[in-house]
Amino acid sequence: MTTLKFDTSKLSSFVNDEELDLIQPMVNTADSLLREGTGAGSDYLGWLDLPVDYDKEEFDRIKTAAKKIQSDSQVLVVIGIGGSYLGARAVNDFLSDYFENAYAAADREMPQVVFAGNSISPQYVNSLIKLIGDRDFSVNVISKSGTTTEPAIAFRVFKEMLEKKYGEEGARERIYATTDAHKGALKQTADTEGYEEFVVPDSVGGRFSVLTAVGLLPIAAAGHDIDQLMAGAAQARADYTDTDVKKNDAYAYAAYRNILYRKGYTTELLVNYEPTLAQFGEWWKQLQGESEGKDGKGIFPASGNFSTDLHSFGQFIQDGRRNLFETLIRVDEPASDVQIPVSEADDGLGYLEGQTMSFVNKTASDGTLLAHVDGGVPNMVVELDKQNEFALGYMIYFFELAVGISGYLNGINPFNQPGVEAYKSNMFALLGKPGYEEKTAELRARL
Numbered sequence: 001m002t003t004l005k006f007d008t009s010k011l012s013s014f015v016n017d018e019e020l021d022l023i024q025p026m027v028n029t030a031d032s033l034l035r036e037g038t039g040a041g042s043d044y045l046g047w048l049d050l051p052v053d054y055d056k057e058e059f060d061r062i063k064t065a066a067k068k069i070q071s072d073s074q075v076l077v078v079i080g081i082g083g084s085y086l087g088a089r090a091v092n093d094f095l096s097d098y099f100e101n102a103y104a105a106a107d108r109e110m111p112q113v114v115f116a117g118n119s120i121s122p123q124y125v126n127s128l129i130k131l132i133g134d135r136d137f138s139v140n141v142i143s144k145s146g147t148t149t150e151p152a153i154a155f156r157v158f159k160e161m162l163e164k165k166y167g168e169e170g171a172r173e174r175i176y177a178t179t180d181a182h183k184g185a186l187k188q189t190a191d192t193e194g195y196e197e198f199v200v201p202d203s204v205g206g207r208f209s210v211l212t213a214v215g216l217l218p219i220a221a222a223g224h225d226i227d228q229l230m231a232g233a234a235q236a237r238a239d240y241t242d243t244d245v246k247k248n249d250a251y252a253y254a255a256y257r258n259i260l261y262r263k264g265y266t267t268e269l270l271v272n273y274e275p276t277l278a279q280f281g282e283w284w285k286q287l288q289g290e291s292e293g294k295d296g297k298g299i300f301p302a303s304g305n306f307s308t309d310l311h312s313f314g315q316f317i318q319d320g321r322r323n324l325f326e327t328l329i330r331v332d333e334p335a336s337d338v339q340i341p342v343s344e345a346d347d348g349l350g351y352l353e354g355q356t357m358s359f360v361n362k363t364a365s366d367g368t369l370l371a372h373v374d375g376g377v378p379n380m381v382v383e384l385d386k387q388n389e390f391a392l393g394y395m396i397y398f399f400e401l402a403v404g405i406s407g408y409l410n411g412i413n414p415f416n417q418p419g420v421e422a423y424k425s426n427m428f429a430l431l432g433k434p435g436y437e438e439k440t441a442e443l444r445a446r447l
């Protein structure tokens, strides 16, 4: 099969062919806005050509840094939030052994890659310090703006820990900073302290940055093949050029989402049957939510991990308020399999003896798909051939391209995120950050 198959055959009771024809002219317009750079937010289109047009010298430095981390560190602490960690985490989870991080140091080939600075939880930081213990570690601090509070706090903590353990000079050699090429507090610190620096290109927004150093260093450090990841994305870039929704699956996905949205399907669930995809759902939620949720509009992005969640909110999907549609991600060839044992036990499983778990998993997904469609939930399927770097790079580009088209179809700027500032400005005012004095009094009076 091809790397990624997009199956809309189960949409026929919700959307007809004519509707797809009718939206085609709008897709053509969205395509021009995106490809010609004439749409809103066009300063942030660097991700479109990133799989082929990237800094090759930096790419080699990423590989060298990853090798150094593998040779001198048992743990890599990746500090970042939002687009500065979700991509790397999703890729590493998808490509790793489930219990990779649980193995003792002696049994590990690669450093443990752990994430920090994606919450303000002191308990999390203390737990991580305990996990590192007296092992050798390095830090990759990532922030495009270089001014985000959560990672900045975590960086202070782990920088101090490195300095205590290795001295100032030793710490400097274990800190890798990924940030803007010119500005921001992190850029300034990195220049002053002499850290090895990697760049988030100006034209690539945080949620589109997984294929820059932001994602690539933590992914390479974990031992994954970043050449293949880029090659997969490059293949998708080459494959998804036609404006015809019948010939371009990424555009078809955007078009169907928009048709469904206009019919009142306002929540999309990205679901999987393989828990290694759970973090991909988190990455996708930022990609969709920050790109589309604005001006009072947008499809709310949610995710589900099946069959686990079929035993929690499965009832709602089947039978609750009918504003949901699902996009199911399946992997055709499982990374490994288990044969269901033959047994004398009277546990009602005799009919499955000798079958594989992957067969049962696939059948569960088929059964659920039909049940949800019958229950009034439109379903689309994204099927990957393999659980590898190439396929994942391909899928990342599929969703990035689709959200660009989708945003323009819905008449918004898919590349800004003005709404994220509201919580930050309240937090700064309440924390007493200089410059927020007036707001401080006003907010405190309301608490």
Ligand SMILES: O=P(O)(O)OC[C@H]1O[C@H](O)[C@H](O)[C@@H](O)[C@@H]1O
Residues within 6 Å of the ligand: 081, 082, 083, 084, 142, 143, 144, 145, 146, 147, 148, 151, 206, 207, 290, 417, 420
């Ligand atoms: O990389 P940073 O500048 O630290 O930003 C991290 C995150 O911050 C905010 O939440 C932005 O809305 C996100 O788009 C961004 O990914």
